[in-house]
Amino acid sequence: MDDTRTSTRVATCRCGQLKAECVGEPVRVSVCHCLACQRRSGSAFATQARWPEDQVTVSGEFAVWERIADSGHRATYRFCPKCGSTLAYVIEGWPGVVAVPVGAFADPEFPSPRFSVYEHRKHGWVDILSDDVKHSSDPSIAFTQGPSTR
Numbered sequence: 001m002d003d004t005r006t007s008t009r010v011a012t013c014r015c016g017q018l019k020a021e022c023v024g025e026p027v028r029v030s031v032c033h034c035l036a037c038q039r040r041s042g043s044a045f046a047t048q049a050r051w052p053e054d055q056v057t058v059s060g061e062f063a064v065w066e067r068i069a070d071s072g073h074r075a076t077y078r079f080c081p082k083c084g085s086t087l088a089y090v091i092e093g094w095p096g097v098v099a100v101p102v103g104a105f106a107d108p109e110f111p112s113p114r115f116s117v118y119e120h121r122k123h124g125w126v127d128i129l130s131d132d133v134k135h136s137s138d139p140s141i142a143f144t145q146g147p148s149t150r
């Protein structure tokens, strides 16, 4: 991470009308293998980055959906009502932090994940290989390292 300059990254939904402008470097980049993230992303695992909420500006039309995570905390997702992409979500267990799916940045140079959680749900063909990754299978351990990423 480079705190000496302020970068701004913009995530967009597939149709482009919903945007999340994220200022500065993310405080956490993680991969989650939980079944809820698999369903949300439509992929075998999900990758998301988090910023303090005052560094994320969401603009455009969005709908909201809530679920109660395994942790018992409420998770609130903002997604595009036109194309369906989830662009930002918050979990009450980690107040003040917003998660943005990394794929929405469409940036292969995005910082690599440092946490890989819910690995007991990981597909057998998946390995998270980037340097300095903390691996976790126990959801409660995942939660104390930060929020569960659901």
Ligand SMILES: [Zn+2]
Binding pocket: 013, 014, 015, 016, 017, 018, 080, 081, 082, 083, 084, 085
């Ligand atoms: Zn859209």
Ligand SMILES: [Zn+2]
Binding pocket: 032, 033, 034, 035, 036, 037, 038, 046, 118, 148, 149, 150
């Ligand atoms: Zn998850």
